[in-house]
Amino acid sequence: MKKYSRRDFLKISASAAALAILPKVFFAAKKEIKKGPLVGVARGKPAKLVKAAIDAIGGMEKFVAQGSRVLIKPNIAFAANAESGATTSADIVKQVVELCLNAGAATIVIGEHTIASAELCANKSNIRSAIVDEEKVSLLLFTKKRQFTETTVAAGKVLTTVEIASELQKVDVIINLPVAKSHSATGVSLGMKNLMGLIWDRNFFHYTDLDQTIAELATVIKPDLNIIDATRVLTDGGPGGPGETAVLNTVVASTDIVAADSYAVGLTPWYGKSFKGTEVKHIIAAAELGVGEIDTARMDIKEIKV
Amino acid sequence: MGLEVGQNLKVKKHRIIRWAVQLFFLALFIFFFIQTSYISLINSPQFFFSFDPLILVITSIAFRAVIAASLLSIVILVGTLVFGRFYCGFACPLGTLIDLADRLTGEQPAAITSRQFDAVKYLVLVFLVVTAVLGSSFLHFFDPLVITEQALTLIAYPITTFFTSVVSSVQPAVFREGVITLLNLLVILGAGFFVKRAWCRFVCPLGGLLGLTARVSLFKVKLMDKCTKCGACESVCPVNAIDAQNLKIDSGECIACLRCVYTCQEKSAQYGLRLQPVGFSVTRRQVLAAGVAGIVLVPLSRTLLYGRLEARLIRPPGAVPEPEFLNACVRCATCMKVCPTNGLQPCLFEAGLEGLWTPRLVPRIGGCEKNCSRCGQVCPTSAIRKLSLEEKSFARLGTAVIDRSRCIAWEQDKVCLICDEACQYNAITSRTETIQGVRLTRPYVDERICMGCGICESRCPLDGRSAIEVYSMGEERKRTQFYVTPEKRRLRDSTLIKDDIPSGFILK
Numbered sequence: 001m002k003k004y005s006r007r008d009f010l011k012i013s014a015s016a017a018a019l020a021i022l023p024k025v026f027f028a029a030k031k032e033i034k035k036g037p038l039v040g041v042a043r044g045k046p047a048k049l050v051k052a053a054i055d056a057i058g059g060m061e062k063f064v065a066q067g068s069r070v071l072i073k074p075n076i077a078f079a080a081n082a083e084s085g086a087t088t089s090a091d092i093v094k095q096v097v098e099l100c101l102n103a104g105a106a107t108i109v110i111g112e113h114t115i116a117s118a119e120l121c122a123n124k125s126n127i128r129s130a131i132v133d134e135e136k137v138s139l140l141l142f143t144k145k146r147q148f149t150e151t152t153v154a155a156g157k158v159l160t161t162v163e164i165a166s167e168l169q170k171v172d173v174i175i176n177l178p179v180a181k182s183h184s185a186t187g188v189s190l191g192m193k194n195l196m197g198l199i200w201d202r203n204f205f206h207y208t209d210l211d212q213t214i215a216e217l218a219t220v221i222k223p224d225l226n227i228i229d230a231t232r233v234l235t236d237g238g239p240g241g242p243g244e245t246a247v248l249n250t251v252v253a254s255t256d257i258v259a260a261d262s263y264a265v266g267l268t269p270w271y272g273k274s275f276k277g278t279e280v281k282h283i284i285a286a287a288e289l290g291v292g293e294i295d296t297a298r299m300d301i302k303e304i305k306v
Numbered sequence: 307m308g309l310e311v312g313q314n315l316k317v318k319k320h321r322i323i324r325w326a327v328q329l330f331f332l333a334l335f336i337f338f339f340i341q342t343s344y345i346s347l348i349n350s351p352q353f354f355f356s357f358d359p360l361i362l363v364i365t366s367i368a369f370r371a372v373i374a375a376s377l378l379s380i381v382i383l384v385g386t387l388v389f390g391r392f393y394c395g396f397a398c399p400l401g402t403l404i405d406l407a408d409r410l411t412g413e414q415p416a417a418i419t420s421r422q423f424d425a426v427k428y429l430v431l432v433f434l435v436v437t438a439v440l441g442s443s444f445l446h447f448f449d450p451l452v453i454t455e456q457a458l459t460l461i462a463y464p465i466t467t468f469f470t471s472v473v474s475s476v477q478p479a480v481f482r483e484g485v486i487t488l489l490n491l492l493v494i495l496g497a498g499f500f501v502k503r504a505w506c507r508f509v510c511p512l513g514g515l516l517g518l519t520a521r522v523s524l525f526k527v528k529l530m531d532k533c534t535k536c537g538a539c540e541s542v543c544p545v546n547a548i549d550a551q552n553l554k555i556d557s558g559e560c561i562a563c564l565r566c567v568y569t570c571q572e573k574s575a576q577y578g579l580r581l582q583p584v585g586f587s588v589t590r591r592q593v594l595a596a597g598v599a600g601i602v603l604v605p606l607s608r609t610l611l612y613g614r615l616e617a618r619l620i621r622p623p624g625a626v627p628e629p630e631f632l633n634a635c636v637r638c639a640t641c642m643k644v645c646p647t648n649g650l651q652p653c654l655f656e657a658g659l660e661g662l663w664t665p666r667l668v669p670r671i672g673g674c675e676k677n678c679s680r681c682g683q684v685c686p687t688s689a690i691r692k693l694s695l696e697e698k699s700f701a702r703l704g705t706a707v708i709d710r711s712r713c714i715a716w717e718q719d720k721v722c723l724i725c726d727e728a729c730q731y732n733a734i735t736s737r738t739e740t741i742q743g744v745r746l747t748r749p750y751v752d753e754r755i756c757m758g759c760g761i762c763e764s765r766c767p768l769d770g771r772s773a774i775e776v777y778s779m780g781e782e783r784k785r786t787q788f789y790v791t792p793e794k795r796r797l798r799d800s801t802l803i804k805d806d807i808p809s810g811f812i813l814k
Contacts, residue, residue, distance in 0.1 A: 115727070115728065115765075116761075117646050119344070119646070120646065120678070183808065185722070185808055185810055187807070187810030206720065206722040206767050207714050207720055207722060211810060240729065271805065273807060
């Protein structure tokens with residue numbers, strides 16, 4: 001057996017220590033790049049999706065404080081049930097409501113400015129089944145201009161002022177709860193498109209520049225939490241349907257609306273073709289306005305199976 | 307004196323009971339009016355129309371088929387045959403409204419003692435029968451229940467929703483042609499300034515029909531021989547049916563309100579079994595004149611304001627074919643009240659003079675919701691047929707046409723597509739073309755799938771006239787057959803033309 005001198009021993013020890021430390025240095029460098037927004041993605045049993053996705057980004061308690069007033073904005077703009085893929089599933093809304101209540105929310109308002117007549121939309125979407133506690137949870141359908149307040153859009157080039165739901169100013173937490181679906185004009189309808197259900201005059205968006213105005217709206221209405229219902233996705237024929245639906249049983253959650261939307265674009269092909277968030281005009285426009293992160297490589301994506 | 311006090315008490319008691327009964331029926335009528343709404347639990351038509359013998363007679367003749375829902379009104383005819391015109395005195399909602407208005411217009415205006423105009427209502431009835439036989443219905447101008455229901459919908463409902471919309475998500479109802487209804491109502495109620503119950507006495511053909519029946523009724527009011535001819539009964543009779551000098555009461559005119567019976571101090575005016583019929587006061591010449599008026603007015607109504615040129619006359623889903631529809635529709639406006647989008651509006655003269663007040667869809671105000679078939683469910687005469695939701699969704703109302711010269715997607719390259727978004731049947735497809743290097747998405751209507759519901763027209767973001775409009779071309783009107791065919795179902799389910807990849811995506 002070879003005898004090691006003290007010097008040899010020290011040399012070997014030093015090299016070994018260096019070798020052991022080196023990868024850590026590399027990994028540390030890699031982690032530096034990965035500091036982007038957290039995106040929680042849950043796949044699996046529909047009944048557990050919302051909690052899993054939100055737990056992945058810190059749990060509901062992180063967003064909803066004791067005694068807070070919460071606005072939940074589902075997409076029930078059309079008189080269609082969740083089976084059609086055109087509206088947020090009432091069951092997903094119910095899961096969000098329950099999580100908010102568990103986190104200590106004092107009041108929860110489910111708000112929407114529908115496209116089809118309000119009462120029909122409420123009935124067809126079965127949204128009232130999400131009202132698990134009559135005292136704390138209520139449905140607020142925006143049907144009157146006086147329910148909106150004019151707001152300036154500082155970053156807006158096309159959209160300089162917009163009438164947004166006054167309720168937004170009365171709540172502590174805004175939870176954006178869209179359904180992922182196709183859209184014949186904007187390509188996809190996700191988190192940012194869903195915010196159009198919180199304004200009064202949608203026509204202005206359509207007869208100016210729809211993609212740009214959607215992005216500019218996202219500089220004014222800033223949800224604290226975005227939860228995309230991709231349990232059943234209308235992959236063409238949207239936004240109203242009928243069209244092809246894909247059952248993905250997926251929920252995406254993030255505080256970054258652009259990141260959530262951009263990630264969700266890649267969940268499934270649209271109109272028979274695969275796209276990335278970086279190929280959708282209104283998401284690009286929002287990223288350019290600095291609303292959020294569009295590059296999935298820069299996101300901290302946590303995927304969970306339930 | 308003692309007797310007088312007792313008499314006054316009796317009169318008072320009778321007045322209270324009479325008002326209670328009248329107001330009860332008015333309240334019942336209004337209750338049925340209120341509950342015929344889009345979000346209603348009971349979901350029945352205005353119940354009173356089932357008890358309207360005038361609809362049973364006139365509409366059945368004009369429609370050439372018995373209006374089954376109104377067969378119940380035989381009860382009223384039989385009741386009148388026994389008890390007289392109690393319906394007019396107690397149950398008629400318009401009669402009660404007129405009584406209320408008459409109270410407002412003063413206690414006792416100078417009554418017309420002459421009875422020469424009393425016959426007019428019988429002549430109106432003759433006129434209605436003649437026109438119905440010739441194939442035109444003019445019932446809606448004269449039927450008291452129709453007038454009341456229509457006034458409630460076109461006048462009272464917009465007023466109430468103006469206020470309820472403040473506290474609920476309901477939109478205030480608007481009806482463009484309500485002005486004629488309002489004038490009609492003001493004339494009917496305002497007539498009380500001159501003669502009490504004037505409309506009932508001189509015009510109402512339902513009163514005429516019940517009057518004819520009451521002439522041979524078993525129970526009548528009669529003045530006994532002990533009558534002192536004091537004239538007290540005459541002065542309280544609201545319809546001037548009593549001739550105390552000659553001890554005569556015209557039981558055709560008498561509305562069995564029994565004011566005279568309770569007023570008479572001698573107990574001479576009595577209500578009881580009287581078998582001999584009262585003579586008919588209408589001359590042959592008058593009947594002939596009314597008949598001739600009807601004979602002339604039917605062809606005249608088809609030439610004056612000729613209305614078959616209107617290309618945008620959209621009827622409610624399930625409306626029977628047009629000539630029959632005009633005859634079956636009683637213009638009660640209940641369909642317009644229940645329409646959740648307020649799109650059903652009364653016609654002025656778009657369908658000619660004959661089509662006045664008939665419902666038409668004005669898509670610019672509101673389209674026809676796919677998930678609703680309430681108009682057919684509340685129609686009292688099935689002029690709009692009762693269709694299941696699915697059946698209704700296949701009843702074509704017309705076809706949408708895009709005006710490319712005004713559409714902002716076509717003319718101004720805007721990413722609009724609101725019509726495509728709104729289309730309930732996916733009949734509008736978005737096709738994307740590359741023009742001078744720019745991808746432009748534009749709407750196209752697939753006329754094979756379009757049901758003419760007009761939701762697109764209601765949503766088009768242009769001010770004023772929409773750039774997509776529904777024309778009645780392609781409309782389907784069937785009296786009995788159904789609307790769903792395998793071919794139509796196949797067309798709808800197959801989604802023949804899919805949207806192109808929208809311009810919202812960047813193609814690499």
